[in-house]
Amino acid sequence: MEESIVTYNAFHHVAWGTTISVYFWLVGASAGSFVISSFGWVFGIKRYKPLTMTASVTAIIMLLLVPFLLTWDLGKPVRFIYLLIPGYWHSTGPMAWGTLLICLYPMSMMVYSYFVIKSNQTFAKVFGIVAIVLALSTHWYTGVVMELNPGRFLNHTALAPLLFLTGAFISGIGLMNVIVWIRNMLLPEEKRFDWTLVYEMAQFMMYGIVFDIFLLFLDFMQTIYGSQNEVIGHGVVLMQVFRFPYLWLEMVIGLFIPLIILVTPLKRTKAGAIVASLLVAVGVYGMRIWWVMGGQYLQSFY
Amino acid sequence: MGDQEPQPKQHRSYGIQTPGTKGVRGKKRYAMVVDLRKCIGCMSCSIACKTEYGLPLGVWRTWVKVMEKGSYPNTKRIFMPRLCNHCDYPVCVRNCPTQATYKHEEGFVLQRYNRCIGCRTCMVACPYNARHLLPEKRTDGNLPRMVVDKCTFCIHRVKKGVLPSCVQACVGGARIFGDMNDPESEVSRLLSTETVAVLKPELGTSPAVYYIGADWEIMDEPHSYTNRSVQNREEFNDFKRNHKGDAFADIVEGESLMAEVGKNWIGYLKTIPHKAKETLAAFKIFLFD
Structure with a gap:
């Protein structure tokens, strides 16, 4: 076979970058935190009620950062309003739906939190259910917005929303555990949360990690048995250029080390549960990096 | 009954977001054929396009990819002019959240700068790298900035009966432009007599830029990365x-x-x-x- 090399091609940018990957992480952690918040008031697990406001406020703060990030990421920040005007709104564009979700989700969380403060069980439950649906949808959308690009073969998989949701669940719990730990360090004894809640949440996180590993295995199978683009995408993009966020940050630091901690007696120690939680929260950001930037990388050379 | 001429099918109007018009009777469908046997890699098309639109440095509406093949002394240099494929099923149009990009019923995929918010969704969606973001700093401050730009098949010229800038500038006559629904056009004749290829046909975007004599390696995406x-x-x-x-x-x-x-x-x-x-x-x- 004769040799062939590309000697000239126009240079192209990777269009979505760090900002978008941070946004995906924030939305995910927010959705995960909110699920914890709803345990007490929506699902009726009463021992989680003390955590409600801490989790809810964390979820709201995480999500309030998002509009700033995204608006300044636009080429024309003032025109963000076009995403909400009926004459401009494009029903087939995933981002158009995502904008609605990003607007509605924090509002529903605030209404829910208001009824929690007022101790109104009925309304807290109703708005909690609405907020959970919106929380899951908002994070589901982040998977979908990358998935619906047939040319980006590493992203174009129906597993994307599930991977994002699972990542959200575990990173949200991880973040909550870390916040509980910090809160317990700062507050006097009588105001501290019960550590058994942290251990229990770490247990939920472990189930999420196992499911996430299963999903990543499915994605791995699809790429290595896929088209030439997918095989090279996995071999070159993920295992070489994006090796750190893919293999080390997500797989090793974010999933396998926490899993080892959580299947051993270490999970019943404060240090074990907190270290595992911290690693998961950080590790999920690795997935956001390779998913967003890695998925677009190869085509920039085409 | 049987002797009657079949009537052209009446198509519903979809406003500006029209469905594909390839092969639809009574509709124009502009397309381009690039005869790579005639391309000499002079880059006149890129320069003509840059001049026509005053494009800034670092962005291209059309460019020519170059590949060298073979081993000394049996070597050859091959070229592949690239531009927006003006697809019949454009992913960029579907994904744009503000309808800034749209499909013209004569085949053009166009961009409205006044609607574009610069979210770059269309750049992520386009499988052909045909879109770019105009930079913040431009020599003329009145020109569009920080919005997405792309090839328009020179609709402003075509509507006045003039060929697109790149086609007119092509010294080898490698770029042929016309209405592929008109059986008398040069484009139609080439499409019916020559073997043509399109980029990434597996994506189902139905591109309207056809290549004659294309080399598989220069069309291949992973190859463009691994063999640089x-x-x-x-x-x-x-x-x-x-x-x-x-x-x-x-x-x-x-x-x-x-x-x-x-x-x-x-x-x-x-x-x-x-x-x-x-x-x-x-x-x-x-x-x-």
């Missing part, structure tokens, strides 16, 4: 080093990935002051003018 010359790689790295900002996610090869992620983050932060300035100016106009 050292010079090409270094030039691209230099380009990425010098174009940080505008929230792009370029990774300089050989550098630490996380350091590059950090630099991209700094690049994003650096864009905020000028965007803030523009935002304030817009509010000032809205409130006081």
Whole structure:
């Protein structure tokens, strides 16, 4: 076979970058935190009620950062309003739906939190259910917005929303555990949360990690048995250029080390549960990096 | 009954977001055939396009990819002019959240700068790298900035009966443009007599740029990455080093990935002051003018 090399091609940018990957992480952690918040008031697990406001406020703060990030990421920040005007709104564009979700989700969380403060069980439950649906949808959308690009073969998989949701669940719990730990360090004894809640949440996180590993295995199978683009995408993009966020940050630091901690007696120690939680929260950001930037990388050379 | 001529099918009007019009009787469908046997790689098309639209440095509406094949002394250089494929099923149009990009019923995929918010969704959606973001700094401040731009098949010329700029400038006559629904056109004749190929047919976008005599390796996406010359790689790295900002996610090869992620983050932060300035100016106009 004769040799062939590309000697000239126009240079192209990777269009979505760090900002978008941070946004995906924030939305995910927010959705995960909110699920914890709803345990007490929506699902009726009463021992989680003390955590409600801490989790809810964390979820709201995480999500309030998002509009700033995204608006300044636009080429024309003032025109963000076009995403909400009926004459401009494009029903087939995933981002158009995502904008609605990003607007509605924090509002529903605030209404829910208001009824929690007022101790109104009925309304807290109703708005909690609405907020959970919106929380899951908002994070589901982040998977979908990358998935619906047939040319980006590493992203174009129906597993994307599930991977994002699972990542959200575990990173949200991880973040909550870390916040509980910090809160317990700062507050006097009588105001501290019960550590058994942290251990229990770490247990939920472990189930999420196992499911996430299963999903990543499915994605791995699809790429290595896929088209030439997918095989090279996995071999070159993920295992070489994006090796750190893919293999080390997500797989090793974010999933396998926490899993080892959580299947051993270490999970019943404060240090074990907190270290595992911290690693998961950080590790999920690795997935956001390779998913967003890695998925677009190869085509920039085409 | 049986002797009657079949009537052209009446198509519902979809406004500006029209469905594909390839092979639809009574409709025009502009397309381009690139005869690579005639391309000499002079890049006149790229220059003509740049001149026609005053495109800034670093962005292209059309360009010519170059590949060298064979071993000395049996070598050859092959070319592949690239541009927007004006697909019949354009992913960019479908994904745009503000209808800034749309499908014209005569086949053009066009961009409305006044609607574009610069979210770059269309750039992510396009499988052909046919879109680019216009930079913030331009020689003429009245020209569009920070919005997405693309090839228009020179609709402003075509509507006046003039060929697109790149087609007119092509010295070898390699670019042929016309209505593929008109059986008398040169494009139709070539499509019916020559073997043609399109880029990434597996994606089902139904492109309207056809290539005669295309080499599979130059059309192949992974090959463009794995078989680059050292010079090409270094030039691209230099380009990425010098174009940080505008929230792009370029990774300089050989550098630490996380350091590059950090630099991209700094690049994003650096864009905020000028965007803030523009935002304030817009509010000032809205409130006081």
